[in-house]
Amino acid sequence: MKNIRNFCIIAHIDHGKSTLADRLLQTTGTISDREMQDQALDDMDLERERGITIKSHAIQMNYNHNGEDYVLNLIDTPGHVDFSYEVSRSIAACEGALLIVDASQGIEAQTISNLYLALEHDLEIIPILNKMDLPGAMPEEVTDQIVDLIGCNPEDVIPASGKTGLGVDKVLDAIVEKIPAPKGDPDAPLQAMIFDSVFNPFRGIIAYYRVLNGSIKKGDRVKFFNTGKQYDADEIGVLKMDLSPQKSVETGDVGYIISGIKQAAEVKVGDTLTTTANPCAEAVKGFEDVKPMVFAGIYPVDTEDYEELRYSMEKLQLNDASLVFEPESSAALGFGFRCGFLGMLHMEIIQERLEREFNMTVITTVPNVSYKAFLKKDEQEVQVHNPSELPDPSKTEWIEEPFIKAQVITKSDYVGAIMNLCIDKRGELQNQVYLTQDRVEITFEMPLSEIVFDFYDRLKTVSKGYASFDYFPIGYKRSDLVKLDILLNTEQVDALSALVHRSNAFDLGKKICIKLKELIPRQQFEIPIQAAIGAKIVARETIKALRKDVTAKCYGGDITRKRKLLEKQKAGKKRMRQVGRVEVPQEAFLAVLKLND
Amino acid sequence: MVGAICQELINKSHLFQEVSIQTIYFGGGSPSFIQTENLARILDQIRENYSLEEPLEVTIECNPDDINQNFSDAIMEMGFNRISLGIQSFFNEDLELMNRAHDSDQAASAVQQLKKSGFQNITIDLIYGLPNTSMEKWKANIQQALNLDVPHISSYCLTIEEKTLLHHQIETGAIQLPTPESQLEQFVFLSETLVKEGYEHYEISNFAKPGFESKHNSSYWKNKDYIGVGPSAHSKIGNKRFWNISNNYQYIKRLKTDLNVSEEEILSEKDLFNEMLMIGLRTKWGVKLDNIRSSEFYTTEFQKELNKKIEEGFLQIEDEAIKISGVNKFIADTIISDLFIV
Numbered sequence: 059m060k061n062i063r064n065f066c067i068i069a070h071i072d073h074g075k076s077t078l079a080d081r082l083l084q085t086t087g088t089i090s091d092r093e094m095q096d097q098a099l100d101d102m103d104l105e106r107e108r109g110i111t112i113k114s115h116a117i118q119m120n121y122n123h124n125g126e127d128y129v130l131n132l133i134d135t136p137g138h139v140d141f142s143y144e145v146s147r148s149i150a151a152c153e154g155a156l157l158i159v160d161a162s163q164g165i166e167a168q169t170i171s172n173l174y175l176a177l178e179h180d181l182e183i184i185p186i187l188n189k190m191d192l193p194g195a196m197p198e199e200v201t202d203q204i205v206d207l208i209g210c211n212p213e214d215v216i217p218a219s220g221k222t223g224l225g226v227d228k229v230l231d232a233i234v235e236k237i238p239a240p241k242g243d244p245d246a247p248l249q250a251m252i253f254d255s256v257f258n259p260f261r262g263i264i265a266y267y268r269v270l271n272g273s274i275k276k277g278d279r280v281k282f283f284n285t286g287k288q289y290d291a292d293e294i295g296v297l298k299m300d301l302s303p304q305k306s307v308e309t310g311d312v313g314y315i316i317s318g319i320k321q322a323a324e325v326k327v328g329d330t331l332t333t334t335a336n337p338c339a340e341a342v343k344g345f346e347d348v349k350p351m352v353f354a355g356i357y358p359v360d361t362e363d364y365e366e367l368r369y370s371m372e373k374l375q376l377n378d379a380s381l382v383f384e385p386e387s388s389a390a391l392g393f394g395f396r397c398g399f400l401g402m403l404h405m406e407i408i409q410e411r412l413e414r415e416f417n418m419t420v421i422t423t424v425p426n427v428s429y430k431a432f433l434k435k436d437e438q439e440v441q442v443h444n445p446s447e448l449p450d451p452s453k454t455e456w457i458e459e460p461f462i463k464a465q466v467i468t469k470s471d472y473v474g475a476i477m478n479l480c481i482d483k484r485g486e487l488q489n490q491v492y493l494t495q496d497r498v499e500i501t502f503e504m505p506l507s508e509i510v511f512d513f514y515d516r517l518k519t520v521s522k523g524y525a526s527f528d529y530f531p532i533g534y535k536r537s538d539l540v541k542l543d544i545l546l547n548t549e550q551v552d553a554l555s556a557l558v559h560r561s562n563a564f565d566l567g568k569k570i571c572i573k574l575k576e577l578i579p580r581q582q583f584e585i586p587i588q589a590a591i592g593a594k595i596v597a598r599e600t601i602k603a604l605r606k607d608v609t610a611k612c613y614g615g616d617i618t619r620k621r622k623l624l625e626k627q628k629a630g631k632k633r634m635r636q637v638g639r640v641e642v643p644q645e646a647f648l649a650v651l652k653l654n655d
Numbered sequence: 656m657v658g659a660i661c662q663e664l665i666n667k668s669h670l671f672q673e674v675s676i677q678t679i680y681f682g683g684g685s686p687s688f689i690q691t692e693n694l695a696r697i698l699d700q701i702r703e704n705y706s707l708e709e710p711l712e713v714t715i716e717c718n719p720d721d722i723n724q725n726f727s728d729a730i731m732e733m734g735f736n737r738i739s740l741g742i743q744s745f746f747n748e749d750l751e752l753m754n755r756a757h758d759s760d761q762a763a764s765a766v767q768q769l770k771k772s773g774f775q776n777i778t779i780d781l782i783y784g785l786p787n788t789s790m791e792k793w794k795a796n797i798q799q800a801l802n803l804d805v806p807h808i809s810s811y812c813l814t815i816e817e818k819t820l821l822h823h824q825i826e827t828g829a830i831q832l833p834t835p836e837s838q839l840e841q842f843v844f845l846s847e848t849l850v851k852e853g854y855e856h857y858e859i860s861n862f863a864k865p866g867f868e869s870k871h872n873s874s875y876w877k878n879k880d881y882i883g884v885g886p887s888a889h890s891k892i893g894n895k896r897f898w899n900i901s902n903n904y905q906y907i908k909r910l911k912t913d914l915n916v917s918e919e920e921i922l923s924e925k926d927l928f929n930e931m932l933m934i935g936l937r938t939k940w941g942v943k944l945d946n947i948r949s950s951e952f953y954t955t956e957f958q959k960e961l962n963k964k965i966e967e968g969f970l971q972i973e974d975e976a977i978k979i980s981g982v983n984k985f986i987a988d989t990i991i992s993d994l995f996i997v
Contacts, residue, residue: 582967582969582986582989582990602836604835604986604989605835605836605838605839605985605986606812606835606838606839606842606985606986607985607986607987607988607989608812608859608984608985608986608987608988609814609987609988610811610812610814610859610860611811611860612859612875612876612933612934612937613872613875614875614881614883614889614890614891615683615883615887615888615889615898617875617889617896617930617933617934618889618896618898618920620933621926621929621930621933624929624933624988624991624992624995625929625992625995625997627988627989627992627995628992628993628995628997629997631992631993632997
């Protein structure tokens with residue numbers, strides 16, 4: 059146990075976490091040069107393209123330091139705010155963390171929030187200044203930022219480059235020398251914490267855990283504290299580049315278990331694993347049942363594909379327990395599912411995976427957060443996951459919506475613009491701290507729903523890309539919300555309804571109408587677009603009737619090309635949704651999110 | 656090039672063994688630019704290798720500035736009996752915008768010269784929907800065209816091709832196109848005026864006095880077979896359509912070395928059905944109900960769409976055929992595409 063080191067990596071997206079991790083694997087011989095794929099830790103295409111790790115992984119390295127063999131367990135953490143709970147469990151499984159900061163970028167908001175998490179768990183922090191090879195590297199300035207932040211000495215900061223291999227040996231030495239060995243009682247009953255799970259189509263769910271006390275042996279009868287479910291440990295082992303089966307996994311080590319579990323939902327991140335024969339007395343602290351934060355309808359483009367969509371979603375759920383869904387129906391879109399996601403990125407990922415892995419083209423409706431409505435009669439609480447579920451305003455005493463605490467780190471030049479944006483988004487400034495002379499951390503509270511509406515894009519615009527953002531939920535607050543309905547050709551389109559703050563309703567209604575006018579093609583008749591609150595029309599636009607769509611010439615040489623063009627036009631129309639008489643393209647259903655494009 | 660064209664005429668003659676030729680058309684570019692001897696050589700090659708059927712329609716597209724007495728007499732002599740004259744507009748500013756070499760005076764004198772040489776069957780092209788075209792200007796253009804007293808007029812709405820200067824100028828706002836509404840107004844005025852003057856609106860872009868419809872173009876629309884020669888030329892025999900490569904140099908080189916110059920597609924039943932709708936609905940003849948009903952694609956879904964279009968007034972049934980009614984011709988693409996089988 060004294061030669062085991064468990065560590066994770068804290069880094070902002072694009073600060074070179076994956077490249078540096080690859081170097082560690084390469085230098086320790088865990089992966090041969092020949093096997094080395096770029097960013098070996100991210101094995102989903104989607105992750106590689108987005109440059110972020112969606113699902114955390116773990117890998118074990120062997121390293122000889124001063125004549126002694128060490129086992130280094132790297133626990134990879136997801137790099138996005140939507141997955142902050144998973145990050146917190148990964149961190150809880152470690153004794154140390156590499157803090158990787160891009161020498162040309164400096165510290166970002168996400169780095170800070172994860173760093174705070176690591177400090178809460180008393181992790182030893184090894185600061186690394188990455189991308190030293192870049193011409194734009196500012197080692198002194200960024201070192202100062204790191205020193206300010208964690209209170210280390212400037213000489214503790216290791217200059218490194220995942221690209222050239224600079225500093226990799228020093229990082230490995232620091233892992234061995236600085237990170238404490240795990241503590242735990244090898245003779246105590248088994249107590250292991252689940253920090254991740256993956257779905258394997260042949261083997262079912264593979265759960266990853268850190269053994270805190272005792273040991274797990276092949277064939278043990280095990281149970282999960284939280285779900286209460288029991289399984290046989292058919293196979294246990296440690297994680298090399300592939301699964302490496304073992305007879306036992308001992309105190310302090312990181313391992314996996316395969317026990318015939320079929321669904322990701324049965325394995326909850328943060329849950330405690332123990333044996334039925336000699337169970338531990340307490341569960342590992344910090345378990346949370348993660349609740350979805352953002353809800354949206356997902357509908358098949360072709361109504362006939364409903365069953366196939368259900369099948370695809372069930373498959374996705376096998377390896378993504380944070381995805382929840384239940385059937386719903388919409389007058390405009392037919393049968394589909396109301397889905398809950400951890401956040402906006404999670405929603406996008408699910409949508410993309412449906413398209414890539416299952417070849418399902420879907421219509422996603424305007425996302426919303428989960429509201430609480432309190433009825434006049436008995437102040438009974440009603441959960442609202444869909445604007446159409448909102449009880450009649452006359453019967454509602456008040457509505458509450460979820461709020462978040464948000465952190466933005468930016469250059470001082472953009473503070474004014476970002477404050478304006480936050481005020482615009484119903485935010486309240488809490489704090490403003492200068493991290494260095496020109497880097498500012500702004501903290502404010504705002505409704506989560508405002509992030510759903512084009513917040514990221516606008517933040518990026520007003521800060522010219524120089525702002526990083528992180529948030530965590532802080533509970534529900536009372537809000538003056540109204541349901542904004544959209545009517546196409548005088549028919550209300552339920553899939554376009556949204557709950558919005560009363561003060562925004564007129565403005566938003568106008569913008570949505572204008573956006574829809576842009577997105578819905580002219581048709582053979584005039585189409586009024588209206589925004590309404592209850593019976594009151596608050597905005598109106600008109601799509602004029604199609605007047606001209608005809609090819610001038612259609613002679614011998616034009617016929618094939620023309621036919622193909624019209625076939626394409628028809629195929630495109632088939633993908634549209636008929637709402638009353640109006641053909642509505644898919645992107646129109648998300649119009650609300652792109653009001654400032 | 657002319658040698659290559661003559662060679663291709665020989666190569667393709669086996670395709671028209673059984674049938675005789677009813678129309679010949681020199682078009683697609685500026686055939687009036689070719690020396691008259693060469694035009695004659697090509698015509699002779701056709702006469703030698705194909706059987707021709709009288710009355711034969713022989714058309715040549717001409718630029719107004721290429722028409723002089725010598726040329727006009729020569730092509731009459733050779734056997735051309737129909738002239739398509741690319742006048743486009745009687746306003747010099749429009750002609751400049753379109754990079755046309757002729758001016759408005761040449762347009763009128765070309766028609767007079769052609770008539771003097773004995774041509775009766777003359778068609779002229781007019782363009783509308785041009786930038787800065789007011790209704791007054793368009794009316795004046797049509798009046799000028801009527802004054803020329805020709806039996807056939809083709810009129811096209813300006814089409815903006817991508818990657819052209821005009822496209823760029825419109826994108827950047829340097830030039831403004833008339834709205835679709837005013838383009839429609841111009842189309843409606845054109846159609847109403849010409850019909851009043853005794854022309855028949857027999858295809859979306861074509862108007863003819865009785866007996867002067869383009870036999871050649873009508874044969875495309877009646878699904879007859881055709882062979883095209885020269886770079887980019889298209890042919891259709893039965894359910895096979897093929898088209899030549901467009902590069903002049905490659906075209907000549909390949910013909911010299913006896914290599915294949917064309918690509919082809921076999922039209923499926925579905926393609927043929929779609930084309931029948933696409934072409935037929937653009938004409939006064941429409942699409943015969945018999946031809947639709949006998950097709951495997953006459954499904955309930957198709958009938959539903961068809962009935963919807965009839966109920967909404969976009970299509971009508973007349974003489975046992977489906978036709979696009981009135982001003983709806985101006986949105987023919989959408990109507991046709993909606994009926995397509997994909």
